[in-house]
Amino acid sequence: MIYYLKGDNYKEGLRLSIIAQRLGEVSGHYPGVSKSRNFFDTYIQIGELLSGNYSSKVIDNLEEKFKKVPLFLKILIAWCLSNVYTKMNMEEKAIIMRDYCEKIVPHCKPLLSIN
Structure with a gap:
């Protein structure tokens, strides 16, 4: 997860997630x-x-999992979708997800910034 939040090597985070799943x-x-x-x-x-x-x-x-998962994972999904929506020029959806993150974990705003 840290590779996702640091934003410098998403592919390594994905690779490690796949390995963790297998293990x-x-x-x-x-x-x-x-x-x-x-x-x-x-x-x-x-x-x-x-x-x-x-x-x-x-x-x-x-988007469907966002409605059902525990809070920590919900925050990570919202942050991810916010980033993706921004890159896909879907700013209204991005703002909704970004606002959710900022409301739930306002002290983590720098960590949740768009990469």
């Missing part, structure tokens, strides 16, 4: 496995978007 694979019989898989998938999708793969499927998926 975290366990049998589906354990409690919490589906939640873990969802977290790993979300980090990978964020990395894909930040790396420039502006797939509408991934954007739609993250």
Whole structure:
């Protein structure tokens, strides 16, 4: 995640997220496995978007996850979508996500700036 927030090497963050997902694979019989898989998938999708793969499927998926995930992940999704929307000239949507981040974690504004 730090590679995403630092903004200097999104591809490395994506690579590490994929490795973490592979290392975290366990049998589906354990409690919490589906939640873990969802977290790993979300980090990978964020990395894909930040790396420039502006797939509408991934954007739609993250928009849907934004409504359901815990607060920390919701902030990361909002920050990612804000960056992506800005790069795609979708400023109204970018402002909504940026405002969400600034409202929830105002003390992190410098960290959540657009890269």
